[in-house]
Amino acid sequence: MMRGMRSLFPHHTWTPVTEGESGADVFRLTGAGPTLYAKTGPEVPEETERLRWLTGTGIPVPAIVASDERWLVTEAVEGVPADDAPEALADLARALHALPAATCPFDRRLDTTTDEARRRVRDGLVRLDDLEEEYTGWSGERLLAELERTRPVVEDLVVCHGDLCPDNVLVDPRTGRVSGVIDVGRLGVADRHADLALVLRELTGGRGWRFLEAYGAGRVDEERLAYYVLLDEFF
Ligand SMILES: Nc1ncnc2c1ncn2[C@@H]1O[C@H](COP(=O)(O)OP(=O)(O)OP(=O)(O)O)[C@@H](O)[C@H]1O
Ligand SMILES: [Mg+2]
Numbered sequence: 396m397m398r399g400m401r402s403l404f405p406h407h408t409w410t411p412v413t414e415g416e417s418g419a420d421v422f423r424l425t426g427a428g429p430t431l432y433a434k435t436g437p438e439v440p441e442e443t444e445r446l447r448w449l450t451g452t453g454i455p456v457p458a459i460v461a462s463d464e465r466w467l468v469t470e471a472v473e474g475v476p477a478d479d480a481p482e483a484l485a486d487l488a489r490a491l492h493a494l495p496a497a498t499c500p501f502d503r504r505l506d507t508t509t510d511e512a513r514r515r516v517r518d519g520l521v522r523l524d525d526l527e528e529e530y531t532g533w534s535g536e537r538l539l540a541e542l543e544r545t546r547p548v549v550e551d552l553v554v555c556h557g558d559l560c561p562d563n564v565l566v567d568p569r570t571g572r573v574s575g576v577i578d579v580g581r582l583g584v585a586d587r588h589a590d591l592a593l594v595l596r597e598l599t600g601g602r603g604w605r606f607l608e609a610y611g612a613g614r615v616d617e618e619r620l621a622y623y624v625l626l627d628e629f630f
Contacts, residue, residue: 400433400466407431423471430471431460432577439467442580445501449582452494454487455575472575474565480573481602483566484559485609487573488590492553496584499554503583505546512629513539521629527596530628538628545622550586551614557581558630559590561597581630591615592623 401409407424412432419436434442439462446467449456457469477484515521516535526533533541556563556579563578591610595603607615 400435400461400463400468403461404431404433404468409433424468431468432457432471433466433468435466438580439465442578443467445579445582448500449576449579454491454494455573456579457575457577469577472565472577474567474574476562477564477566477573478561478597479602480561480566480571481598481606482609483571483573484561484564484594484598485606487564487576488556488559488594488610491556491576492587492590494554496552496554499582499584501583503555503557503581503585503589504550504552505586507583508585508626509542509546512542512626515629526628527624530625538625542622542625542629545618545625547586547588547619547622551588552584553587555583555585555587555590557583557585557589559593561594586619586623587614588616588619589623589626592620593627595620596624 404424404427406427408426409422409424412421412423419434419438422433424431424433443459443462446456446459446469450459455472457472459467459469461468477487512521516539521535521538523533523535526538530538556576558578558581564576565574566572567574594606598606
């Protein structure tokens with residue numbers, strides 16, 4: 396498989412990119428025209444479908460250069476991770492959350508994601524050695540029990556990115572605007588707190604407040620934020 400995609404880009408230098416933690420393998424392809432990124436792994440088809448869907452929405456995403464069942468090759472998005480650009484991140488979150496959810500074919504509502512969480516515990520896919528401090532040492536069963544106990548009764552449904560960490564949003568340092576959103580394999584209709592929780596988990600100090608102010612702080616529920624941090628432990 397790997398050979399297959401490599402043979403389509405034989406003149407590029409393939410350099411592994413190691414930042415990711417999903418178990419996907421990502422390579423940077425340079426030295427022959429525009430820089431490209433090649434990603435492989437079992438979840439690539441889901442990501443490709445979502446990237447295709449996003450392409451028509453006005454949300455900036457990388458162009459697809461090639462894809463098959465195992466590989467997704469995209470054009471490089473210029474820019475730097477959005478860690479220090481909370482207002483740009485907020486604009487992006489607002490734009491995404493304003494898309495008409497009824498037109499989004501991907502479902503990440505709690506019935507779906509909690510089923511998947513249970514399946515991932517059963518299959519041993521949850522990284523129990525890499526939990527947030529408050530869950531350190533917890534078993535999969537204990538995490539699941541807590542997930543059930545704290546499940547919100549309401550879901551404020553919007554189109555969510557699903558892994559809205561600042562390093563999945565790139566910003567043009569000259570303009571301060573979002574140049575592209577990547578890593579969209581978990582995009583789908585979900586409670587907006589699913590995205591807000593992951594952004595706010597990473598944006599420490601004043602950056603979290605700046606994000607919330609730009610996003611619209613009135614809409615945030617602390618209990619749901621905590622719940623969606625817990626839910627993310629399973630993925
Ligand atoms: N099209 C692109 N343009 C610019 N950078 C990219 C692009 N695709 C991937 N990258 C770089 O490669 C890194 C890893 O890619 P990606 O986020 O898609 O996978 P991942 O981090 O392994 O997945 P996960 O976040 O689920 O663990 C990104 O953080 C980014 O630095
Ligand atoms: Mg990523």
